[in-house]
Amino acid sequence: MTNPARTITTGFHEGELAVQRKAGVTQDAARLTGMLAPARLRGGATRFLAERTFAAITARDADGTLWTSPLAGPPGFLHVASPTALDVRALPAAGDPLQRLPEHQPVGLIIVEFATRRRLRINGTLSHTGSDGLRIDVEQAYGNCPQYIQNRHLHSAPAADRTTGPVRSGHALTQDDIGLVRRADTFLIGTTHPTRGTDASHRGGPPGFVRVENGELWWPDYWGNNMFNTLGNLQTDPTAALLFCDFATGHTLHLSGRATLEWTETGIPGDDDSTGRRVHFTPEQFVAGRLLPLRAGSVTAAPDNPPLTDQPSAP
Incomplete structure (x- = not known):
């Protein structure tokens, strides 16, 4: 796999700056530049x-396809080896598209604690892949606000429920896949930049906030910290990878494809948080299975979830 040239610099890149300008938040975003040090x-x-006990990693497989995959383990599986190195004592599950994860590539990691609505993003280089886990040379690490994180308490799946079962892959979503997306209140999204590397981020909202129409997905953008890391990456490279998890059953849906930021009139149906922005995603490949070894029996919606302003269309 050929890796693009990397430029380790600070500050916002051209895609992030472009979205900030169009959204009219350049000054607000500039106050947060220090987070990117x-x-x-x-x-x-x-x-x-x-x-x-839970994280998600965005990286490329041996063919260069971008995916976002879950990582799970007991407390301590994420170990800080030094101020600039993180050991992940876990690997993607058998059947996961990143099961054979090539090293020496940019990766993004999002670590979420749903019970306390906290998250941390780590971006860097995967310097080693071994039989016992991964090492990430850390270049960026910063927290995000608790907005749109649904409250749930994750625990290990019962022993009788830990087998991954059959894994499907293909190009066209099935009705089961569409149903999982439409029920979801959470997904993880991975994006990339030609020289700044790879990023993983969290998206949440009420069930149904991700719409599926004609085999493609879209969701409204919500108000956030105005940094626009994800949308800025998409401004420069439309490659994107989504991960949907059914925390009740452990079923997962990995999607790899292309996403574009669309600017709409503010307040139209589907503009749930009145930002005038939505993301349209075209899946090109999918992998579906039961690849999450964690479960959560109940969920409390995030208090800042905006209500849906339309009804999902039929596929």
């Missing part, structure tokens, strides 16, 4: 990582 994992970040 080179990372040093220590103190609170080290403690947060040591207690987590």
